[in-house]
Structures are given as structure tokens and as C-alpha cells.
Amino acid sequence: MTPEQDIVDRLLKAGCGDFVVCGGARNAGLVALLEAAEGLQVWKHFEERGAAFFAMGRAKDTGRPCAVVTTSGTAVAECLPAVIEAHYSCLPLVVLSADRPETFRGSGAPQVIDQEGIFGNHAVRSLDGWNGHGPLHLNVPLEEEVIDCPDWQAEVEGFLPQRISFEVRSLRDFLDDGVFKGIVAMVGGLDPEDREDVFYFLKDLGIPVVADVNSGIRELLQDLLVSEKTFSGNLPGRVLRLGEVPVGRLWRDLEANPATSVLSICRNGLPGLARKSMVIRGEVGRVIRGLGEADFIGDIRDDFPRGRPIFSQTDERLESFPDSEPGLVNLLSVYATTGESLFIGNSLPIREWNEYGQRETPYARVFANRGANGIDGQLSSWLGATAETPDSWGVFGDLTALYDLAAPAMFPQVECQGRVLVVINNGGGQIFERLPRLSQLAENQKDAIVQSQNVDLRGWAQMWNLDYLRIESREGFDALEVGERTLLVELIPDSGETAQFYAV
Numbered sequence: 001m002t003p004e005q006d007i008v009d010r011l012l013k014a015g016c017g018d019f020v021v022c023g024g025a026r027n028a029g030l031v032a033l034l035e036a037a038e039g040l041q042v043w044k045h046f047e048e049r050g051a052a053f054f055a056m057g058r059a060k061d062t063g064r065p066c067a068v069v070t071t072s073g074t075a076v077a078e079c080l081p082a083v084i085e086a087h088y089s090c091l092p093l094v095v096l097s098a099d100r101p102e103t104f105r106g107s108g109a110p111q112v113i114d115q116e117g118i119f120g121n122h123a124v125r126s127l128d129g130w131n132g133h134g135p136l137h138l139n140v141p142l143e144e145e146v147i148d149c150p151d152w153q154a155e156v157e158g159f160l161p162q163r164i165s166f167e168v169r170s171l172r173d174f175l176d177d178g179v180f181k182g183i184v185a186m187v188g189g190l191d192p193e194d195r196e197d198v199f200y201f202l203k204d205l206g207i208p209v210v211a212d213v214n215s216g217i218r219e220l221l222q223d224l225l226v227s228e229k230t231f232s233g234n235l236p237g238r239v240l241r242l243g244e245v246p247v248g249r250l251w252r253d254l255e256a257n258p259a260t261s262v263l264s265i266c267r268n269g270l271p272g273l274a275r276k277s278m279v280i281r282g283e284v285g286r287v288i289r290g291l292g293e294a295d296f297i298g299d300i301r302d303d304f305p306r307g308r309p310i311f312s313q314t315d316e317r318l319e320s321f322p323d324s325e326p327g328l329v330n331l332l333s334v335y336a337t338t339g340e341s342l343f344i345g346n347s348l349p350i351r352e353w354n355e356y357g358q359r360e361t362p363y364a365r366v367f368a369n370r371g372a373n374g375i376d377g378q379l380s381s382w383l384g385a386t387a388e389t390p391d392s393w394g395v396f397g398d399l400t401a402l403y404d405l406a407a408p409a410m411f412p413q414v415e416c417q418g419r420v421l422v423v424i425n426n427g428g429g430q431i432f433e434r435l436p437r438l439s440q441l442a443e444n445q446k447d448a449i450v451q452s453q454n455v456d457l458r459g460w461a462q463m464w465n466l467d468y469l470r471i472e473s474r475e476g477f478d479a480l481e482v483g484e485r486t487l488l489v490e491l492i493p494d495s496g497e498t499a500q501f502y503a504v
């Protein structure tokens with residue numbers, strides 16, 4: 001067995017059955033090997049950055065490792081953003097990079113860079129030390145000659161990541177510390193297998209909940225759901241965070257307010273706050289189940305006003321400014337319930353969905369990339385995560401979409417039946433528009449931050465042969481018809497109404 005065969009064989013044994021291969025002569029041997037094997041799913045992409053995000057999306061979807069296969073040189077470096085995202089999201093993304101033989105290192109020969117350890121602490125460098133809870137980088141020095149690929153029946157074996165241990169006592173103590181002060185749960189993105197446990201746990205506790213849409217349980221918790229605005233200037237005494245770092249403003253406010261004690265339960269074990277707080281690292285559902293029959297449930301009292309008044313104020317504003325960005329996101333959130341899955345691309349749409357999205361109907365499957373909050377690779381990640389899912393909806397900001405213009409190259413390889421790609425084209429990074437600091441800047445300084453643009457995405461749709469619909473008002477949704485091919489919806493909010501909506 002050649003060294004490259006051995007490495008692929010060991011990857012299959014580790015449960016990796018999906019490979020996204022990128023072009024290049026150096027990795028030809030690996031590519032030939034994968035193409036010759038049966039029983040593997042092989043995807044192709046010419047752009048390594050998107051390919052790595054697509055591979056990460058596959059890992060998100062299947063729960064098993066997925067490898068991106070690259071040639072040598074900067075092709076490997078292009079995988080860094082996805083490796084970082086996978087590191088913070090604890091996803092088993094594998095980078096299988098071809099390298100020139102060791103004798104070339106430091107030679108300055110074409111396409112020779114220092115690839116060993118290029119991802120630093122973001123990836124493990126050996127299959128032996130890998131627990132499957134984050135990226136793995138395997139760098140394979142290859143000789144030039146063509147590899148002989150005998151027929152090979154690939155056998156992908158089971159993938160069992162090692163469990164993360166946790167300490168349940170600190171959760172019990174946190175909930176039961178005897179000090180009366182309001183406690184609020186903040187739920188960020190949750191893994192699908194944690195959702196049921198978190199839902200019943202919160203139902204039992206009965207405390208107010210601020211839930212992100214990508215928790216997947218926001219609409220199910222509607223009786224407990226409060227608007228995060230309930231707490232502006234009135235921070236709770238304790239916050240129990242479950243899952244990924246919440247996207248909204250409230251979490252950011254906690255940074256500067258150490259008087260609120262915070263306990264996080266999350267897979268990556270990172271507090272998500274630079275100030276003092278507590279954290280339990282583990283699978284959220286499992287940590288909660290470890291609590292067992294909680295005798296303190298029922299003793300917890302809270303004195304916070306429920307969110308209804310605030311939600312009803314925003315509901316009124318949605319009616320007054322129907323074509324504002326929140327107004328259109330609200331209606332979009334209703335249409336998106338018809339999909340099989342919903343991926344929300346970047347921070348502002350998530351915040352808007354949390355506060356202004358419909359609160360009655362849960363989504364079949366909802367998710368986002370929240371490991372490192374990058375706007376890069378979002379479309380590719382979505383396509384990877386829904387490659388086999390019909391009726392998949394993805395919602396992205398305009399700069400986020402422009403960042404990943406090559407992503408549609410994957411459309412011919414993924415399920416496109418009922419696929420809807422929504423780009424909220426508000427002319428730049430509008431998340432920055434309401435930053436208090438922005439008002440102190442000169443116009444051109446502001447623009448360097450917001451990066452205004454006025455592209456029309458119709459040409460992009462045409463280039464990739466997508467159906468196209470431009471929606472500029474609530475009535476525009478009447479023409480929304482999902483068909484066989486991917487539909488690109490360019491949603492253009494009325495900037496005047498958006499400003500009025502937020503001015504009230």
C-alpha cells in the first residue's frame with residue numbers, strides 16, 4: 001500500500017466518506033485514488049476557500065468527517081477560514097493537502113510553501129490524536145509520478161467522536177444558589193440532537209428565554225419567549241446560556257456588566273465573554289440530562305416583565321412600516337416555514353429574525369455558521385449542509401453573498417428542487433448603520449465601514465442559470481413561486497421605511 005493509499009484508508013476507517021476535491025497537479029494522485037474507489041461521495045470545486053466551507057457544511061449535515069482535498073501552496077492556505085469556523089464549531093472538517101516531497105521544503109521551488117502546521121492551533125495534525133470534535137489537517141508529501149490505482153472497494157466505517165466530559169454540579173449550584181435575582185436563559189445555535197432536551201428543560205424551569213432562531217426551538221418556546229429589548233437598561237442578575245454564543249445585542253451588553261453572573265453550557269467550552277463567567281464544556285443535552293430529577297425546579301422565581309408588551313410594540317411598527325427591512329424579513333420568515341431547512345447567513349438577518357420573525361411555526365431544520373462569525377464561505381457552507389435536502393432556504397446579506405460569488409459552481413452537484421437563495425440587498429453592511437460610534441464619523445469614514453454598493457444581482461443569476469425574483473415590497477411576495485431550479489430572490493427593503501422603523 002502506498003503512503004497516500006494508507007492515509008485515505010485510515011480516513012475511511014475514521015468514518016470519512018465525503019471528499020471535496022479541488023484542482024491541481026500535485027493532488028492528482030489523491031484524486032485518482034478517490035475516483036477509483038467505490039462507495040465514496042466525491043464532490044468537485046475549483047475554489048478552495050468555498051470547497052472547504054462546503055466540506056464543513058457536509059460535516060454539519062452528516063455529523064461525520066468530510067475532507068477537502070487540495071494541491072500544494074496557497075491552495076492549502078485558502079482553507080484557513082473554514083478550518084477556523086470548524087474549530088470553533090467543533091466540526092470534523094479534514095484538510096487533506098498534497099505537498100511536494102520533503103526535500104523541496106525551503107527551496108523556493110514553485111508552489112512550495114511551509115504547509116506543515118499551517119493552521120496552527122486550529123487543527124490537529126495526526127489521526128491518532130484526533131477526537132473528531134474539530135478539524136484535522138493531514139499534509140501528504142507526494143512524488144511526481146502517476147499513481148497506479150487498482151480497483152478498490154472503499155469501506156467507510158463508523159464515526160464515533162470521543163465524548164466531552166462535564167461537571168454537572170456547577171449547573172446545579174448556579175440554578176440553586178439561593179440568591180433571589182431574576183434568571184434568564186439565552187439560547188444560541190443548538191445542535192439538532194440537543195434541541196429536545198433543551199426545550200423540555202426550559203419548559204420545566206419556566207424562566208424567560210431569549211432564543212436565537214438557529215436554536216431551532218425559538219418558536220416552540222413562544223410562551224417563555226421575551227424580546228431581548230426587555231432587558232436594555234435592566235439586565236438580569238443571572239444568565240444561563242445554552243449552545244453557541246447568542247447573536248444579539250444583549251450578549252454584548254453582558255461583557256461590560258460583570259454584575260450579571262453568567263453560566264454557559266456549550267460544546268467548545270469557550271465562555272464567549274472576555275470578563276469573568278462560568279462555563280461547562282459538553283454536549284448541551286447531555287449536561288442537562290445529567291442534572292437528573294431536579295428538585296429545585298419550581299423554586300426559581302423571576303421578576304422580569306414578560307416580553308409580550310415589547311413584542312406587541314414591534315408588531316405595531318411592522319404594520320406601520322411593512323416595506324422596511326424588519327417588515328420584509330417578517331414576511332420572509334412566514335414564507336420560509338414552507339421549506340425543509342433554513343440557513344441564515346450572517347448576524348443582522350439573525351438578529352432581525354429573532355426580534356421580528358414570526359413566532360408561531362417552528363422550522364423543520366434551522367442553522368447558521370456561528371463559530372467565528374465570518375461572512376465568508378456562507379453560501380458554500382449552506383450548499384454543503386443541504387446538498388441532499390430539497391426545499392432548502394438560505395438567507396444572506398448582500399456583502400456576504402458577494403463574498404462567495406463562486407458558490408453557485410456547486411449547484412449542478414447539489415439538490416436544487418425547491419431551493420431558494422434569498423439575498424437581502426440593502427446596499428452594504430447595514431449591521432454597522434446603527435452602531436452608535438458610526439454617527440461620530442465623517443461620511444467617507446462611514447462608507448469604509450458600511451462598504452455601500454449598488455449591484456443588481458440579476459446578472460449573477462443569469463450567469464449561473466438561476467431563476468430570479470426581485471422583491472421590493474410585501475406585495476412582491478405574491479409572485480414567489482418555487483420550482484425545479486434554484487430561485488434567487490433579491491429582497492430590496494425600503495431604506496426610508498427602515499430608518500423610520502428604527503427611529504420610533
Ligand SMILES: Cc1ncc(C[n+]2csc(CCOP(=O)(O)OP(=O)(O)O)c2C)c(N)n1
Binds near residue numbers: 347348397401431
Ligand atoms: C470574513 C469577514 N470579513 C468581515 C467581517 C465583518 N463584518 C461583519 S458583518 C459585515 C457586513 C455584512 O454585510 P451584509 O452581508 O451586506 O449584511 P447586512 O449587515 O447588511 O445584513 C462585515 C463586513 C466578517 N464578519 N467576516
